[in-house]
Amino acid sequence: MTNFPIDKIRLDFPILQRKVNGKPLVYLDNAATSQTPKQVIDCIVEYYSLYNANIHRGVHTLSQEATDAYEAAREKIRVHFNAKHREEIIFTSGTTEGINLVAHGFSKRLKKGDEVIVSALEHHSNIVPWQMMCEETGAKLRVLPMLPNGELDMNAYADLVNANTKLVFVNHISNALGTINPIKQIIEKAKKVGAAVLIDGAQAAPHIKADVQDLDVDFYVVSAHKMCGPTGVGVLFGKKTWLEKLHPYQGGGEMIDQVSFEQTTYAGLPHKFEAGTPNICGGIAFGAAIDYMNTIGFEAIAQYEHDLLVKATQALLEIDGLKIYGTAKEKTSVISFNIEGIHPYDIGTIVDKLGIAVRTGHHCAQPIMDYYKIPGTVRASFAFYNTFEEVEALVQAVKKAKEMLS
Amino acid sequence: MNTIKEIQEEIVDEFSMFDDWMQRYEYMIELGKSLPLIEEQYKTDDYKIKGCQSQVWVHADFQDGQVVFTADSDAIITKGIIALLVRSFSHQKPEDIIAADTQFIDEIGLKEHLSPTRANGLVSMIKQLKMYAIAYQAKANN
Numbered sequence: 382m383t384n385f386p387i388d389k390i391r392l393d394f395p396i397l398q399r400k401v402n403g404k405p406l407v408y409l410d411n412a413a414t415s416q417t418p419k420q421v422i423d424c425i426v427e428y429y430s431l432y433n434a435n436i437h438r439g440v441h442t443l444s445q446e447a448t449d450a451y452e453a454a455r456e457k458i459r460v461h462f463n464a465k466h467r468e469e470i471i472f473t474s475g476t477t478e479g480i481n482l483v484a485h486g487f488s489k490r491l492k493k494g495d496e497v498i499v500s501a502l503e504h505h506s507n508i509v510p511w512q513m514m515c516e517e518t519g520a521k522l523r524v525l526p527m528l529p530n531g532e533l534d535m536n537a538y539a540d541l542v543n544a545n546t547k548l549v550f551v552n553h554i555s556n557a558l559g560t561i562n563p564i565k566q567i568i569e570k571a572k573k574v575g576a577a578v579l580i581d582g583a584q585a586a587p588h589i590k591a592d593v594q595d596l597d598v599d600f601y602v603v604s605a606h607k608m609c610g611p612t613g614v615g616v617l618f619g620k621k622t623w624l625e626k627l628h629p630y631q632g633g634g635e636m637i638d639q640v641s642f643e644q645t646t647y648a649g650l651p652h653k654f655e656a657g658t659p660n661i662c663g664g665i666a667f668g669a670a671i672d673y674m675n676t677i678g679f680e681a682i683a684q685y686e687h688d689l690l691v692k693a694t695q696a697l698l699e700i701d702g703l704k705i706y707g708t709a710k711e712k713t714s715v716i717s718f719n720i721e722g723i724h725p726y727d728i729g730t731i732v733d734k735l736g737i738a739v740r741t742g743h744h745c746a747q748p749i750m751d752y753y754k755i756p757g758t759v760r761a762s763f764a765f766y767n768t769f770e771e772v773e774a775l776v777q778a779v780k781k782a783k784e785m786l787s
Numbered sequence: 788m789n790t791i792k793e794i795q796e797e798i799v800d801e802f803s804m805f806d807d808w809m810q811r812y813e814y815m816i817e818l819g820k821s822l823p824l825i826e827e828q829y830k831t832d833d834y835k836i837k838g839c840q841s842q843v844w845v846h847a848d849f850q851d852g853q854v855v856f857t858a859d860s861d862a863i864i865t866k867g868i869i870a871l872l873v874r875s876f877s878h879q880k881p882e883d884i885i886a887a888d889t890q891f892i893d894e895i896g897l898k899e900h901l902s903p904t905r906a907n908g909l910v911s912m913i914k915q916l917k918m919y920a921i922a923y924q925a926k927a928n929n
Contacts, residue, residue: 402808724862726841731864734808742840756842756861785813786863 385685390677390766393418397766404736407771412556412715412762413740414606415587417670421609424669428662436661437635437652451661454668455651461671462601463592464618468650471617471624472664476583477506479602479617480550482654483579484510486627487548493519497548498541498576501527501752502555502562505745507581511550520547527752531558531707538570546576553585557746557760558707559715561585568598577623583607583615587764588686588713590679593618605663610670614663617654624650631656682765686714689763689772696776700783706749706758714763717744720779723786725759731782732759737775791883794875795891802895811896815867822870823877825857836908836915841865843912847919852927853878854920868897869912876916881924889913 391397394416399406408416428450434443436451452467459470473479491497497520499511515522523541526534533551542549549571554561564580571578579600582591586603593601600623604615619627629636629647633656638646647653674682693716697703702721719725729741742757743750750757761775789797805811825834829846836843841862848855856877860866875891876884892898892909 724841724865726862727864731812734812757840785809785816 385681385765386677387685387766387768391768393420393673394766395419395422401736401738402734407737407767407774409761409763409767409771409775410738410740411587411764411767412559412584412607412744412760414612415609415764416766417611418609418673420673421611421666421669424666425611425662428665433662435658447661447665450665450668451659454665457668457671458616461590461675462616462618463594465594466621469618469621469624471619471651471654472659473602473615473617474613474660475604475606475615476581476602477510479600479615480507480579480581481510482617482630483600483602483619483627484514485630487577488514488517489628490626491518491520491547494545495520495547496523496543496545497521497550498523498525498538498546498571500525500533500551500562501748502531502533502558502560503550503552503746503748504556504581504583505747507550507552507579508748511548525549525551527749530709531555531560531712532709533560533562533567535563535566538567542570542574542576544574546571546574548577548579550579550581552581552583553591554588554713554715555707555746555749556584556715557744557749557758558709558717559584559712559762560707560709561589561711561713563711564598565596568596572597584713584715587674588679588683599623605667605670608670609673610667611663614660614667616667621650624654629653629656633657635659677765685765686763689767689769690714690716692769693761693763693772693775696772697779700776700780702783703779706753706755715760716762717758717760719755719758720783723783725757727786728759728779728782731785732775732778735774735778735781737778739775788878791875791879791887798871798875799891799894808896812864812867815871815897816863817867818870818874819860819863819866819868822859822866822873823857825859829857830859836911840908843869843908845869845912845915845919847916847923849923849926852880854881854884854923856916856919865908868892868909871895872912872916876920881920881927884920885917885924 396416432443432446434447436448455470459467501524525538528534551562551567553564568578577599580598582601582603587608599620601618606612636648636653636656638648704719706717725741740760825844825846830844834844834846841860843860845858856873858869858873
């Protein structure tokens with residue numbers, strides 16, 4: 382791809398100029414967290430330099446400016462995910478909190494005999510909250526299995542869904558393997574039996590612009606830090622009808638209507654789920670990150686990242702004994718691999734010495750590692766600010782590591 | 788038998804011959820291969836050190852007032868690091884092991900492995916070796 386403005390984009394990310402162990406940084410751990418462009422950093426500096434104040438309550442100018450900026454960010458996020466109503470966008474501390482919020486709400490609604498379905502490709506954060514919910518309610522957790530290539534077994538899914546199914550939770554994209562799951566099909570099938578669906582969009586948000594109305598999804602959760610925003614902030618999209626029904630997650634200021642020692646009535650949406658002073662600056666900066674990514678354009682990003690993936694896959698597979706886990710037809714720019722006879726941790730250590738940041742381990746997805754009967758993998762995950770030269774640097778570093786460790 | 792301090796100085800000496808990290812790591816990988824291997828029966832969860840991204844097993848025996856360590860890991864760099872620890876702590880008296888410092892790891896240019904949050908669990912390994920020494924000391928005193 383020739384017209385992708387990669388040189389210009391790289392100048393937006395100050396961190397890409399730094400060196401690690403004397404070598405230029407090659408950052409390929411984007412699935413863990415993305416780097417931050419100066420447009421977002423400037424937004425954070427501006428907030429603390431000019432209008433830092435608590436929101437929604439103050440009558441003074443600063444408070445009004447901060448409130449306006451925070452609510453403008455909510456609106457940007459609404460538009461980005463094409464939610465129908467602004468009150469369907471709940472600010473959270475990240476994907477994990479979004480999932481816990483929904484699991485908490487459902488723990489008041491489910492009962493013994495109900496069933497919930499989790500996919501085998503989930504991050505621990507989309508497994509554990511539901512296990513806790515099942516323990517509390519007596520609902521049964523059923524697992525939608527995976528196939529050897531890292532895709533979900535959709536035939537098995539058809540058999541799993543039944544009249545007792547109340548909830549289905551699946552990630553849009555697997556963090557460990559990069560598989561893009563057929564969520565539209567999963568949602569459609571769940572709707573037929575009246576089950577609600579939560580999609581963990583943490584890994585998808587930096588690559589795909591999800592349209593929650595088109596998907597007809599009930600809950601969609603994301604984190605800002607995976608898509609060029611700061612850590613500690615994210616969003617839960619929830620259909621208004623569901624959010625009105627669910628019990629509040631945390632009690633505190635801001636989420637109330639009237640409080641007396643006898644009784645409290647809750648505030649309307651979205652505030653019912655936003656107890657306490659939120660991450661104001663984080664929310665505003667999340668809006669700036671979405672603006673930044675939309676300026677580049679998600680179609681251009683997807684195409685460029687796909688080219689990086691194809692190049693990296695081809696080059697890595699030329700290394701003798703290298704095996705890639707997750708070869709789904711539809712996958713994003715994540716490559717999870719091992720080299721026969723070498724521990725992933727050793728490869729990660731050597732390539733780090735060569736300036737390359739990859740992730741090693743089980744990627745918070747132990748069930749996937751158990752499926753493949755491996756302790757973990759080396760995971761290289763590419764973003765739109767990575768280059769073909771960096772792909773080459775990775776390949777050379779892996780070759781060097783193999784030479785040293787064999 | 789040399790003291791722990793002497794052995795550690797010897798290791799620092801050996802590593803000072805290398806010019807760059809690559810040679811140091813290559814040497815460590817070699818050391819890993821020469822580690823006195825733990826017997827298969829001890830490669831179980833009971834002997835596994837928690838807090839490592841790779842699996843590490845350590846076993847200790849008490850012979851003639853000295854602690855004798857054997858160990859293994861499925862990652863070769865981790866094995867090299869534990870080989871250095873076993874070399875400096877094995878065949879030593881419990882009280883000397885308990886009192887020993889591990890400053891030499893820093894001196895041989897492997898400081899990055901000393902951070903308590905590092906996934907290789909070097910800090911956990913040192914703690915485990917010292918725990919064995921404490922246990923044998925207590926046993927000997929009884």
